[in-house]
Amino acid sequence: MATNRSRRLRKKLCVDEFQELGFELNLDFKEDLADEQIDAFLDAFLTEAMDANGLDYVGGDDFGLVCLAKRGSVTEEHRAIVEAWLKGRSELTRVEVSPLLDAWHPEKPINSAA
16 A cells, blocks of 8 residues: 555545554453442443543453543553553452554554654
């Protein structure tokens, strides 16, 4: 594929200077949690960790991607806030937060300018 793309196309494809960063979450819940407890955890997670910080979560209850709610990239600060919130919850036995990665093209390395 051609790499000499117009600015408009680079923006549409979210590449080069328009790369958007996010991070993945991998969570393990305690074995004895009821479905209602998991639902309450997820409601709190979406309200307190995501909405309160201008973030969005795409995925299931135990694995997903965190990205900015608007166009742009999350920061290491966002990552640290979410990780701290998750590690403070008693419903989880394991919290794994990935390093920042390209939200649209995870196989590509992060631009040094991003």
